[in-house]
Amino acid sequence: MKYFFAGCALLSVLVLNACQTAEPLPVKHGNPEILWDTWGVPHIVATHDSDAFYAFGWAQMRSHADLLLKLYAMARGRGAEYFGEDYLAADRSVRLLGIPALAERWYQQQEAGFKNNLVAFAAGINDFAQRHPEAVSDQVKAILPVTPQDIIAHTTRVMTIFVAAISECGAVLPGLNFNHQLAGSNGWALGAKFSSSGNTMLLANPHLSWHGMETLFETHILLPDVNLYGAALVGSPVLQIAFNDYLGWTHTVNPMDGCDLYRLRLAGDHLNEGYWLDGEVNAFEVSSEIILIRRDDGRMESEVLTIRRAAQGPVIEHAGEMLSIRLALLATQRLARMNQQWWEMGRATDLVRFQEILAGGHLPLFNVIYADVNKHILLAYNGIIPQRATGDTAFWRKPVIGDDSRLIWKDMHHYQDLPKAVNPHSGWLQNSNGAPWYMTLPILEKNQYPQNMTADVTNNRELQSLRMLASRSRMSFAELIAAKHSTHSLAADQLLDDLLSIAPASNDPLVHQAAAIWHQWDRQFLAESRGARLFSLWFEKWVEATIAKAIRANPDYVFTPDQLLGGLFYSQPFDSSEPLITPHGLADKPLALNALREAIAQLLAETGRLDITWGEVARLRRDGSDLPGNGADTDLGVFREIVYEPDADGKLKSSYGDSFIAVIEFSKPVRAQVLMTYGNATQPPFFETYNPLELAAKQQLRPAWRSRNEIEGNVKLREILSYDTPDTYENRTR
Missing domain, CATH: 1.10.1400.10 (Aminohydrolase, alpha-helical knob region)
Incomplete structure (x- = not known):
């Protein structure tokens, strides 16, 4: 459904009355605004954090309601219940790993202020759905209302898929995979001496599927103390790649190993006889869950899923073997604060504070590539990575023996132990999904790090990235944009x-x-x-x-x-x-x-x-x-990665690759050119916007509008959200 406005429209939205709880939000702070621009980007103007989170949930529903709710259903392990047996394998894996239960526990561990933010984000989702039922398909309405626990479960599931997919575990967890090939990305940080203007510059360039779980949403959040612009995976309550007036960062997928498989030796012919560990027979921890399955004719059937856990983790049968799965991000409490860490990164104003935040170690993977207005650049190989006492990467990439407890790692590497570079002599840092040694030239000394910390890999896109940077002594803002679009093979x-x-x-x-x-x-x-x-x-x-x-x-x-x-x-x-x-x-x-x-x-x-x-x-x-x-x-x-797949007419269609692109110069004021290659909505457009594929075809970007004057000059729709917050939504039942 389309809505056309001759000028700016005013929409006042009132929140639903909710159940009284023991943990109320603070009294209403103000009326957050969403100013939608001609590219379909929401500019959220708010007084307090929870106001911005409320508006962010609302905005994601306006642009991606069906996708967001479908992703939350899958994070509950209930996709088959809502959408049919095609989702059964994914439900089994989500339940096997215990993601919904972890989300319940981790929600209780949130700091009070950030818990309020998650509640507000969920409230924005639910209120939009009630005020605009026409924007939500009948198939997904049963998923409502959304809870803060759903948000944590979803972001946990997404990160679990990322980690599993780049390790051996992805092959044994059905339904937890990417739509196409593994996620990729380019990221550059250019120092002052490498920049023609003397200002640091940053290239953010994730390569993800143009459909489904990997869809990104471009957003601008303007609070009294932060002007934050960037992108988030749909369903995330925070921006995950972003920049403010002082600094910015991007992520690239790194070849870390955050998941291991253990080959169990059973004590007998039946699983109820247990397994061997350190010369003794141990019993499995056994539980069961009921999964509902919607059949094609509408009938609802149920399946009892028996879940067994060994000392290493949950157990799955694969290729005739009983394997136990140990995922670092699920075996530690660190991930509970992942979303809060991203939010705090967006509020940082200098390198010292930014690294203090990174040292929390809550992000489960990704290189962090950073630049700031004070002329600093950083690349940190980052993630929740096990401290393994023995073996190299090749050893751990295959199932290891499961009857020796010495191979069951417990501790994780700390941020200070991980490969990183700050302000290198070359003047630049880069990554295109290779090992951390190649982040600059000369390459890092790999022997300084454990052999099982990362796979020693690279790829032709990264080698092209190195050559482009090594062939120059300086680069201008315009030259950086041109380099980003390089199609040289x-x-x-x-x-x-x-x-x-x-x-x-x-x-x-x-x-x-x-x-x-x-x-x-x-x-x-x-x-x-x-x-x-x-x-x-x-x-x-x-x-x-x-x-x-x-x-x-x-x-x-x-x-x-x-x-x-x-x-x-x-x-x-x-x-x-x-x-x-x-x-x-x-x-x-x-x-x-x-x-x-x-x-x-x-x-x-x-x-x-x-x-x-x-x-x-x-x-x-x-x-x-x-x-x-x-x-x-x-x-x-x-370097300009766009992957094409066969289409029905025999041609090739774009399906993966360049998604959100941002080229940022940390001048005063900051300037940036951006593009969400495939557009900023999966719902039918609620007003006409410009077509970003036309810019992609011309290899062009567009200005990022971050000042109030710029935004006001390009507003297509204005929403003022008015809501009362004496109650929270956490007691609502699904």
């Missing part, structure tokens, strides 16, 4: 010369035609680039053929993505001591040439042409928009 630089050197010997005229196209190609993945689609197809065929060759030689061979830069593929594999010049060259030239013939055949079958442009095939598609695409994926070494 490092893989083409690594491999194409070898491929072109063997093409003349072929007697296939189509191979010669392909070589002629590539000689003219600028090795970019721009919309107008001819040769890009042919190269991406060849790359896919080359990787597939190389893996198949390895399996023929060794049927037990298992490919993992970290091998992609190794000797199986490259004649000169990646060498961490030479990250700017390795890897390069084809390990098997005849195989590569045969892969080219296969790519040629497929491209001709699909399009009838070898010189088709990238934008003719790769399309930026969402909500009816269909524009020529640019950018490509990590393996091709393209």
Whole structure:
């Protein structure tokens, strides 16, 4: 449903009367405003924190009501009850890990002030749903009302999925996975000496799915003592990537290992006989839960889920083995204060205070990349990471024996123990999901840290990032924006010369035609680039053929993505001591040439042409928009990551990658250019907004409006929320 306003509309909203509780919120502070701009971004103007949280819950419902409520249902472990048996596997995993029970306990552990904020956020959600029932689909209304515990359960579930997905645990927890590939991200912090203006600059550039749990929501919160702009995953009560007038930070997913599997040795043929630990038989802790399942015909059935716990954690059967799962973020109390830590980070004004907050250790993963107005930059490899007494990463990436209690870790690494750099001599810090050693040049000394703290991995996108930064001595704000949009393919630089050197010997005229196209190609993945689609197809065929060759030689061979830069593929594999010049060259030239013939055949079958442009095939598609695409994926070494998947018409559609983008210069005043690539709402628009995909197609950003004057000049809808708060919502039942 659309609402059109000639000017600014005024909406007064009154809160519902709620059940009296023992923990009332403070008396009403004021009337928070939401000023919605022409890009669909809410600018929340409030007097007190709880007012802002209330308005933030309201705003998320206006833009993402159905998605938010669906995510909360899944965090309860009740997705199958509301949406059918497709959600049953996810419900089992959520119940197995005990996430709803943890949320109940952790809610009670919140500091009083932040507990009030969570209550206010839930109130904003519930009040919007009652005032605007037309904006909430019938399928999700049964999930209401939302409680503060739902908020904690949701953010816990999301972070559990992130941690499990980058470890071996993701493979054994059904339903806890990403929509597409693993989450990625780029992040740069440029120091004063590397900046043309002498001001520090920050690039925030998460790469996530354009759908579902990973959807981001761009928001501006203006309180008397903080001007905070950034983005949050839908359902989060706080901004998770943000900047204020003094500092800012972004996150990149790091290759930490926060989850381990233990192979249990059962004491007999039946689980009720227990398991061996330190030479003794231990009994499992056993509990059960009932999961309701909505069938296609509307009938409701139930399943009794029996949950067993060993000393290490909950138990699951996988591939014929009984495994116990130990997740660091669920095995400690640290995660209880995760949302409060993000809120406090947004209120910090200098590096000292910011690091004091980080030292709390409440964020379960993510590198923290930081810059501030005082000319400081920081990159901290961060997370809730176990202190393991023995073994390297390879040892812990496989299930370890479960009958030795010495392998059951209990303590976590402290912030001061983790790899980090502050104001490095290079003048810059970066991460694109590789190991922390590559955050700057020269690389960090990896031998100073435990061998099981992180996987020693990198990827072509990160190597391209290093090359772009190492090739310059300074960068301007405009040059940073241009670098962020770079579509140059490092893989083409690594491999194409070898491929072109063997093409003349072929007697296939189509191979010669392909070589002629590539000689003219600028090795970019721009919309107008001819040769890009042919190269991406060849790359896919080359990787597939190389893996198949390895399996023929060794049927037990298992490919993992970290091998992609190794000797199986490259004649000169990646060498961490030479990250700017390795890897390069084809390990098997005849195989590569045969892969080219296969790519040629497929491209001709699909399009009838070898010189088709990238934008003719790769399309930026969402909500009816269909524009020529640019950018490509990590393996091709393209910094501007947009991943495309096959669409019904045979073309490729954008599905993953660049989401929220922010380029910030910490001048006085701070200036920033931003874009939420896929737009800021999954609900039908409540007023017409500009189309961000049009800017994405042009590789452009837009100004971040942060002053009251800027905002007032671009308001599309104004809401003034009036509510009384003598009662809280925590006693409402679901």
